[in-house]
């Protein structure tokens with residue numbers, strides 16, 4: 001079943017990181033808990049935790065901040081994170 005998911009990390013009332021996926025979005029709660037428990041903050045940390053939580057899959061998982069983004073293990077074009 002395809003379920004989109006979104007997990008955000010906020011700081012000072014602003015969104016600082018977003019994790020978006022196109023499937024297995026029901027794992028969003030688990031991912032949010034992992035982020036909180038392990039104090040994850042970087043794109044790489046959250047990307048790896050998302051795959052561990054089976055939040056999305058490598059084909060659809062995107063994790064990005066204002067300055068960095070990861071998709072399918074690669075950096076992605078900047079225009080992607082203009083929506084942050």
Ligand SMILES: [Zn+2]
Pocket residue numbers: 021022023024056057058059060061
């Ligand atoms: Zn997927």
